[in-house]
Amino acid sequence: MKFSTDVLIIGGGISGLSLAIKLSQFAKDYKILLITKEKLEESNTFYAQGGIACVWNENDNFEKHIQDTLIAGDGLCDENIVRQILTQAPQRIKELIKWGVEFDRNENGEYDLGKEGGHSERRILHVNDLTGKSVESKLIEQVRKINNIEIKEQWCAVNLYAKDFVCYGAYILDQARREIHNIAARITVLATGGAGKIYLYTTNPDVASGDGIAMAYRAGTTIANMEFYQFHPTCLYHPYAKSFLITEAMRGEGAILMDIAGNKFMEKYHPEKDLAPRDVVSRAIDAELKKSGDDHVYLDISSYRDSNFIKSHFPGIYEECLKYNIDITTDPIPVVPAAHYCCGGVLAGIDGITDVKNLYVIGESACTGFHGANRLASNSLLEGLVCAHNCAKSSLFLVSRASSSRFFNICRISFKVCDSHRKSRS
Ligand SMILES: Cc1cc2nc3c(=O)[nH]c(=O)nc-3n(C[C@H](O)[C@H](O)[C@H](O)COP(=O)(O)OP(=O)(O)OC[C@H]3O[C@@H](n4cnc5c(N)ncnc54)[C@H](O)[C@@H]3O)c2cc1C
Numbered sequence: 001m002k003f004s005t006d007v008l009i010i011g012g013g014i015s016g017l018s019l020a021i022k023l024s025q026f027a028k029d030y031k032i033l034l035i036t037k038e039k040l041e042e043s044n045t046f047y048a049q050g051g052i053a054c055v056w057n058e059n060d061n062f063e064k065h066i067q068d069t070l071i072a073g074d075g076l077c078d079e080n081i082v083r084q085i086l087t088q089a090p091q092r093i094k095e096l097i098k099w100g101v102e103f104d105r106n107e108n109g110e111y112d113l114g115k116e117g118g119h120s121e122r123r124i125l126h127v128n129d130l131t132g133k134s135v136e137s138k139l140i141e142q143v144r145k146i147n148n149i150e151i152k153e154q155w156c157a158v159n160l161y162a163k164d165f166v167c168y169g170a171y172i173l174d175q176a177r178r179e180i181h182n183i184a185a186r187i188t189v190l191a192t193g194g195a196g197k198i199y200l201y202t203t204n205p206d207v208a209s210g211d212g213i214a215m216a217y218r219a220g221t222t223i224a225n226m227e228f229y230q231f232h233p234t235c236l237y238h239p240y241a242k243s244f245l246i247t248e249a250m251r252g253e254g255a256i257l258m259d260i261a262g263n264k265f266m267e268k269y270h271p272e273k274d275l276a277p278r279d280v281v282s283r284a285i286d287a288e289l290k291k292s293g294d295d296h297v298y299l300d301i302s303s304y305r306d307s308n309f310i311k312s313h314f315p316g317i318y319e320e321c322l323k324y325n326i327d328i329t330t331d332p333i334p335v336v337p338a339a340h341y342c343c344g345g346v347l348a349g350i351d352g353i354t355d356v357k358n359l360y361v362i363g364e365s366a367c368t369g370f371h372g373a374n375r376l377a378s379n380s381l382l383e384g385l386v387c388a389h390n391c392a393k394s395s396l397f398l399v400s401r402a403s404s405s406r407f408f409n410i411c412r413i414s415f416k417v418c419d420s421h422r423k424s425r426s
Contacts (some may be wrong), residue, residue, distance in 0.1 A: 004184040005033040005150075007395065008169060010212060012036040013045035015384035016133075017139035017389075018045030019189060021099070022392035024146045032148055033183065034040045035155035035172060039137055039209050044193045044208055044364060048132025049247035049316065050116055051103075051124040052385075053362040053378040054089040057113065060121040062087055069379060072277045073372025076225075082368040084350055085284045085386045089396075093125060094352045103127055115252040116377035118277040124378050129229065129314045137138050137382065155181070157211065160188060160359065162219035167359035170215075181277030187358055190216055190346065191388075194364040195229075196243075199339035203235050203245040212365040216346040220353045224367045225344030230375050232340035233257075233281035236333065237296035238324045246299055246317055247333055248377050251275055253313060256302035257285065258332065260294050267339040279374045282337040289336075298332035341380060343371040352391035360395055362387040 007017045012034055036042070055065050062083075069082050097103070104112040110376040114124035127134035143149050154175040161184070169185040171372040192212025196204025217223050234251075236244040250276045251257075258264050269284040270276035276284075285297050296392060301310055307329040311318050314328065321328050325423050345367040352360035363384040370383050 002053050002182045002184070003033070004169075006030040007187045007189065008031045008185035009034040009189045009191055009361070011043070011193060011365075012040045012140075013150070013191060013193055013363060013384065014135060014139065014381050016189070016191030017051070017136070017143050018385055019144050019191065019388035019392055020149045021139065021146065022389055023396065024148050026392055026396050030148060030229035031150070032144070033150050033152065033185070035152045035157065037156045037211070037387055038149060038154060040140055040153050042205055042207050043136065044196075045132050046136045047203070047205060047245065048135070048381055049129045049245060050249045050378050051114055051131045052093060052135075052191075052381045053116075053119065053128030053376070054093045054124065054125055054382065055123055055125050055390045056090065056093075056111060060123050061426045064120050067122065068118055068120050069370070069376045070372070072374050072376035074279075074374055076228075076372030078369025078372075079362060081350055085368075085383055087371050088386045088389070089382050092389060094380070096135065096138070096385065099142050100202070101127065107331065114249045115275070115276045116248045117251060117272070117281065118376050119378075120274035124249065124252075126249065128312070129249065129316045131318075132381070140165060145277050153204065157192070157215060160215050162356055162359065165355065166357045167218050167219060172424065179290070185358075187360065189352060189360040189362060189391065189395070190365050191361075191363045192365045193383075194342035196339045196342070199229070199281040201235065201336065201338040202339050203232050203243050203340045205243065210342070213345050213362065216354065216359065216361060216365075218354070218418055221359065221361070222347040223345065224347045225373070227344035228371075228373045229339055230278055230341040231337040231345055233278055233285055233337050234299050234333075234335040235338035235340075236321065236324075237336045238326075238334065241320075241324055243338070244320055245340070246333055247314070248278070250299065250301055250314060250317070251299070252283055253305035253309075255299050256304065257281070257335075258298050258300060259288055259292060260296075260298065262298075262360075265297075277374060278340075278377065285335075285337050294337045296334040299335045300332035301328060301334065302330050340372075341375050343367070343373065343375050348387075350387050350390050352387055353394060360391050362391050362400070
């Protein structure tokens with residue numbers, strides 16, 4: 001079948017969904033089609049645990065967050081981009097709150113800010129250890145209320161229509177009907193997430209197979225920094241557990257890594273010990289495993305926090321580990337490092353602009369220069385939100401300038417896209 005739309009958004013994680021909401025607010029008459037490879041919820045966003053980093057109280061300031069990000073990025077971040085994204089953060093987080101996300105508060109009613117590796121202050125807003133699930137659900141609730149957004153699940157983008165560095169839409173495999181659809185779009189946005197599934201051990205769900213980056217590459221965009229794949233130090237090690245992450249926030253609340261014999265080891269590797277940046281902790285675990293020949297190390301929270309604290313702060317992890325007979329209130333958790341976050345991707349501005357006209361890339365699929373060689377914990381949901389906002393503003397300008405009939409004519413001639421919808425609109 002053949003479809004046409006003003007904006008085609010490929011991906012339904014934090015970047016795709018928040019972009020759809022923003023675009024619909026800015027332009028109520030645009031037709032927006034959002035497609036996802038599996039069910040709408042299934043995304044890296046859904047599985048995010050720790051939270052979203054943002055300068056929120058008076059003990060903290062943007063300079064500190066900027067410095068932490070630059071240090072984690074190991075000299076390879078673009079400082080200008082880092083500044084732009086981090087200073088827009090509070091505004092974007094307030095919008096998330098408006099859309100219904102209820103971040104945890106302490107007994108004084110203030111937001112309960114968590115701390116994670118590489119952060120010099122407590123600045124992680126979270127919904128216990130299920131932040132991503134809450135964010136994804138609230139965004140889905142919003143999107144489902146908006147009339148000009150159409151959602152298609154189990155529609156897998158196979159390739160982009162692109163010629164001479166101009167994008168005209170995409171080919172889609174409708175997995176339920178087993179049909180290929182041709183979708184002509186004035187603007188195509190890839191919000192397809194990361195590529196963890198190209199590694200044997202990953203914290204990512206199956207949808208994270210780098211499709212968007214591959215499609216963009218074939219369309220002629222520049223791809224950068226793919227060698228900087230971030231490994232998360234603590235993925236649950238168990239033969240039956242698939243890709244289950246033990247959040248860094250647990251180390252932020254006092255959990256300590258130790259070898260199988262019970263020896264702590266992080267003091268040998270970094271002054272911040274267990275709260276060193278992720279790459280340092282992952283390499284330290286790897287070095288310990290290579291020396292000992294063991295399959296895993298342990299992460300222990302049970303010796304440092306009482307049972308009620310553990311259950312209330314980490315309910316998701318507590319429940320999941322119990323399924324494997326690991327009671328985290330009494331037992332250390334077996335963990336290994338696993339592929340977690342794609343610091344590279346399609347070279348794009350913070351508004352998603354790429355070097356292929358009409359093609360935008362946002363979120364984990366994009367390489368904006370924000371993360372450099374290594375992402376600072378909890379900075380990625382934030383990047384998705386901020387870039388979606390900026391993308392909505394800049395793509396709107398482009399859509400409104402393009403002549404709809406001329407554009408779809410080109411689509412039809414170049415790609416034989418039959419565009420019945422266009423005729424009914426013009
Ligand atoms: C276990 C885990 C914990 C994390 N914890 C945190 C955290 O605490 N804080 C933080 O900031 N970050 C965290 N991250 C990273 C963060 O979740 C991601 O970077 C972020 O959610 C990416 O959002 P996105 O919108 O770019 O992509 P995603 O949320 O991954 O969404 C990608 C979407 O693209 C769709 N898609 C992919 N390929 C295709 C295709 N070919 N056709 C159609 N649709 C397609 C998918 O179906 C999905 O809907 C975590 C990641 C994981 C895996």
